[in-house]
Amino acid sequence: MRSLRCEEGYQGGVFIKEKILIVEDDFTIQAQLKTFLSGNGYEVFAITDFSQIIQQVKMFVPHLVILDIKLPGSNGFEICSEIRTFSDIPIVFVTSSNTDMDELNSIMLGGDAFITKPYNTAILLAKIAALLKRAYPSRQVESCTWNGVTLHPASGVIEYREQKAELTKNEMKILYYLFKNAGKICSRNDIVDFLWDNQLYVDDNALSVNVTRIRDKLNKIGLTDFIKTKHRQGYTL
Amino acid sequence: MSGKLYLKNQMLVILVNLTGMLALALFLLASGNQFQTVMLIFIVWLIIITTYLSVVYYVRKRYLNRLLDMAEQLEERYLIPEIMTIPEKADEQVFYQIMKMAEKSMLEKIGAIQNERKEYKEYIEQWIHEVKTPITAMKLLCENNRSPFTREILAELENINHYTEQALYYARSEHAEKDYSVRETDLCDVVHSAIADNKYLLRQSNMTITIDDIENRVYTDDKWVRFILNQIIGNAIKYRTEQPVLYFSTIKTNDRVVLSISDNGIGIPQSDLPRIFEKGFTGRNGRTGKNSTGMGLYLCKRLCDKLGIGLTALSENKGTTIALSFQMNDFVIRVQG
Numbered sequence: 397m398r399s400l401r402c403e404e405g406y407q408g409g410v411f412i413k414e415k416i417l418i419v420e421d422d423f424t425i426q427a428q429l430k431t432f433l434s435g436n437g438y439e440v441f442a443i444t445d446f447s448q449i450i451q452q453v454k455m456f457v458p459h460l461v462i463l464d465i466k467l468p469g470s471n472g473f474e475i476c477s478e479i480r481t482f483s484d485i486p487i488v489f490v491t492s493s494n495t496d497m498d499e500l501n502s503i504m505l506g507g508d509a510f511i512t513k514p515y516n517t518a519i520l521l522a523k524i525a526a527l528l529k530r531a532y533p534s535r536q537v538e539s540c541t542w543n544g545v546t547l548h549p550a551s552g553v554i555e556y557r558e559q560k561a562e563l564t565k566n567e568m569k570i571l572y573y574l575f576k577n578a579g580k581i582c583s584r585n586d587i588v589d590f591l592w593d594n595q596l597y598v599d600d601n602a603l604s605v606n607v608t609r610i611r612d613k614l615n616k617i618g619l620t621d622f623i624k625t626k627h628r629q630g631y632t633l
Numbered sequence: 634m635s636g637k638l639y640l641k642n643q644m645l646v647i648l649v650n651l652t653g654m655l656a657l658a659l660f661l662l663a664s665g666n667q668f669q670t671v672m673l674i675f676i677v678w679l680i681i682i683t684t685y686l687s688v689v690y691y692v693r694k695r696y697l698n699r700l701l702d703m704a705e706q707l708e709e710r711y712l713i714p715e716i717m718t719i720p721e722k723a724d725e726q727v728f729y730q731i732m733k734m735a736e737k738s739m740l741e742k743i744g745a746i747q748n749e750r751k752e753y754k755e756y757i758e759q760w761i762h763e764v765k766t767p768i769t770a771m772k773l774l775c776e777n778n779r780s781p782f783t784r785e786i787l788a789e790l791e792n793i794n795h796y797t798e799q800a801l802y803y804a805r806s807e808h809a810e811k812d813y814s815v816r817e818t819d820l821c822d823v824v825h826s827a828i829a830d831n832k833y834l835l836r837q838s839n840m841t842i843t844i845d846d847i848e849n850r851v852y853t854d855d856k857w858v859r860f861i862l863n864q865i866i867g868n869a870i871k872y873r874t875e876q877p878v879l880y881f882s883t884i885k886t887n888d889r890v891v892l893s894i895s896d897n898g899i900g901i902p903q904s905d906l907p908r909i910f911e912k913g914f915t916g917r918n919g920r921t922g923k924n925s926t927g928m929g930l931y932l933c934k935r936l937c938d939k940l941g942i943g944l945t946a947l948s949e950n951k952g953t954t955i956a957l958s959f960q961m962n963d964f965v966i967r968v969q970g
Contacts, residue, residue, distance in 0.1 A: 422766050422769075422770060424767075424770040424773075424774070425766065425769055425770045425773060428770060428773035428774050428776075428777055429773055431773075431777050432773055432776060432777055435777070492762040492763070492765035492766055492769070493758075493762045494856060495812070496812065496813065496814045500814075512765075513765045513766065513768070513769040514765055514768040514769040514772050514790070514794055515769065516826070516829045516830065516832075517772070517773070517776050518829055518832075519826060519829060585779075585781075585784070586779065588836070589779075589832075589836075592828075592829075592832055592836070593829070593832075595825050595828075597828070597835075597841075597842035597843075597844070599839065599841060
C-alpha cells in the first residue's frame with residue numbers, strides 16, 4: 397500500500413489545515429488566490445459579502461487574514477483595526493498602491509505584513525508560512541513519509557529503515573517537492589521553478605546533476621529506483 | 634541706463650532751455666545790456682542746467698541699477714513687484730501697475746499648470762495602481778495553470794510590470810516631495826526579490842545566476858533599490874549574449890557597501906559610457922534593434938541621487954558591471970557597532 401503522510405499542522409494528533417481568509421474585491425484574483433492557496437495546503441475562505449466582513453471573520457475564525465486595502469464601502473485599515481479589537485491573528489495587507497503612507501498605516505494599525513500587487517506568489521507563500529510559524533509555533537512539526545522513506549526538511553536528512561543520508565540544500569528542496577507531489581509526475585520545469593522560489597537558482601543541467609547525486613545517496617541507504625524518470629515528462633516518486 | 638539714451642530723452646528739456654536762453658539774450662541785448670552781462674547769465678544758466686541733468690542722471694542710474702540687481706538675484710523674477718519699493722513718479726506708477734498685472738496673470742497661469750500637472754500625476758499613479766489588479770489576476774491565472782504557454786505569458790507580464798513601474802517612478806521622481814523612507818535593509822533580501830520579479834524572463838533567457846556572500850545591511854529604501862535592481866537585471870536580459878551569466882557580489886569598506894551586478898552581455902561602447910544615465914539616451918546598443926527607451930538608467934540615476942547611492946557603470950568590450958555604492962555614515966556604523 398502506498399501512503400503519503402506529510403505531518404504539518406498537527407494538533408493533538410488531529411490533522412488540521414490552517415485556515416486563511418481572503419478579503420479581496422476583485423473576483424478573479426479572489427478565485428485564483430483561493431485556488432492557489434488551496435493547492436498549497438491551506439483551507440481558504442473568501443468573503444463575497446462586503447457589508448458584513450467582521451461577522452464573517454468571527455464566524456470563520458481564520459488563522460490568517462489576507463486583506464486588500466481598497467474595498468467596496470470600507471477599507472482594509474478600518475477592518476484591520478476592528479479585527480484587532482478581538483483577535484491577534486496575523487493580517488497580511490495586499491494592495492496595488494505602494495506608497496509609504498499606506499505601508500506606515502498598515503503597520504500602525506497592527507498589520508503584520510504589507511505586500512504590493514502584482515505579488516510574487518512565492519514571496520506571498522513564504523510570508524504566510526513565516527507569519528503562521530511565528531503566530532502558532534507549536535504547530536511546526538514537519539516531516540514527510542512516502543513508502544517507508546521519511547524526509548526531515550528541518551535537518552536535511554532522509555531516512556529509510558534506520559539508515560540516514562544527509563542532503564545538500566538543493567537536493568533537499570528537490571526531494572521535498574517530489575514528496576509534496578508524491579505519486580504525481582513533476583515536470584523538470586516545475587521543479588526548477590520551485591527551486592527558484594526558494595532562492596536556489598539552478599538550471600536544467602544542474603537539476604540532472606542533483607538528481608543523479610540524490611540517486612547515489614539513496615542507493616547507499618538501500619533504496620533503488622525510488623525516483624523514477626518519466627521520459628520527456630519529468631520525475632516521480 | 635545708457636547715458637546717450639538719457640541725453641536723447643532729455644533733448645526736449647535742453648531745447649526748451651536753449652530757446653529760453655536765445656529769447657532772453659535777444660531781449661537783454663535789445664534793452665541795451667552789455668554783452669559780458671548776457672554771457673555771465675548764460676554761463677550760470679548752463680552750469681545750473683548741466684548740474685541738474687547730471688545729478689538726476691546719477692540718482693536715477695543708482696536707483697535703476699539697484700532694481701536690476703534685485704531682479705537678477707531673484708529666482709522667480711516675475712515676483713519683482715513684490716519686493717521693489719512703489720515708485721513715486723506718475724508714469725513709473727503706471728509701469729508698476731502693469732508689472733503687477735503681469736505678475737498676477739503669471740501666477741494664475743503657474744497655479745493652473747501646477748494643478749494640471751498634479752492632477753495628471755495623480756491620474757497616472759491611479760491608473761498604474763488600477764492596471765496592477767488585472768496584472769495580478771493574470772499572474773495568478775497563469776500560476777494556477779502552468780504550461781509552456783503560460784510561462785511565456787508570465788515572462789511578458791514581468792515586462793509589463795517593469796514598464797508600469799518605470800512610469801510610476803518617473804511620475805514620482807519628477808516631484809520634489811520625499812516619497813521614500815530610509816530604514817535598515819538586508820541587501821540579500823532585496824536582490825532575491827528583484828530576481829523573483831524577473832523569474833520567468835531570467836528562466837526564459839537561460840541566465841545563470843551566481844550570488845556571492847551578500848549578507849550586508851544598509852540604510853536605504855528597499856522599494857526603490859528593488860526597482861533599480863529590476864532595471865539593471867532587465868538590461869542584463871535584454872543585452873545578453875550566448876550562455877548569459879549574472880553575478881551579484883558586495884564589497885564592504887569602512888564607510889561604504891558596494892553592490893556589484895556583472896553580466897557577460899554585449900557591453901557598452903566606451904564612447905557611450907559617459908552618457909548612459911542621460912534622459913532619452915539610447916546609444917549604439919539602443920539603435921541596433923533592441924527597443925530602448927533611454928529611461929531605465931536615467932531613472933536609476935535620479936533615484937540613486939535622491940537616496941545618496943553612488944551609481945557607476947563599467948564596461949570593457951564585453952560585459953557590464955553596475956555598482957551601487959551605499960554610504961555608511963558615522964551614525965550608522967556606531968549603531969551597528
